[in-house]
Amino acid sequence: MRLLVVEDNRNLVANLFDYFEARGYTLDAAPDGPTGLHLAITQRYDAIVLDWMLPRLDGREVLRCLREDAGSNVPVLMLTARDELPDKIAGFRAGADDYLTKPFALPELEVRLEALAARANGRGRARVLELADLKLDLTTLEVSRAGDVLHLYPACRKLLEALMQATPAAVTRERLEHALWGDSPPDGNMLRSHIYELRRAIDGPYPVKLIQTLPRVGYRIAVPSGVD
Known part of the structure; x- marks a missing residue:
């Protein structure tokens, strides 16, 4: 499975790469909104992990551009410290498929991404x-x-x-x-x-x-x- 991580926290990105690459995933990373949007539009990913608070273009705007301007249906999981209900509602309304707040457990993130990718591919968990x-x-x-x-x-x-x-x-x-x-x-x-x-x-x-x-x-x- 190929993932895009749009996140400006380098330590978190390094942890995600260590965990998922050891399990056979392929990952790309973007440190800001415009770079993440460009990769999401020009490359094929099974799922995207998207932070809310990003330099130059925040996660909600990245999502809006991805959904409305680019017409992309790639599964997107928002990974953010914003844990209030209005924030979650705003994230889903912007086009997020799932929402996970920090801090989080890596195995939970993995199973959520697997479920998103499986639904997007029209397949069950057994692939x-x-x-x-x-x-x-x-x-x-x-x-x-x-x-x-x-x-x-x-x-x-x-x-x-x-x-x-x-x-x-x-x-x-x-x-x-x-x-x-x-x-x-x-x-x-x-x-x-x-x-x-x-x-x-x-x-x-x-x-x-x-x-x-x-x-x-x-x-x-x-x-x-x-x-x-």
């Missing part, structure tokens, strides 16, 4: 990607192949989700790097190292190899031609 005998449960983050439960590092799980969401299309190196590191990928061949680990877990013990390297393009996951 499972399947390819041949390979399964990735996006709710439990369990990965299995041929009935065997596979234990993947978070980075490998993110790569697997990106590849399975795109199958049978190829995914460029740039897109995979963005899924792992956003706009600041490390130097060197870190992506290749993670692909190696993913391939060893997903394909190593099994006769049918699903992860394919496309020279000068990137990677894809698909059942090889001629294999049922």
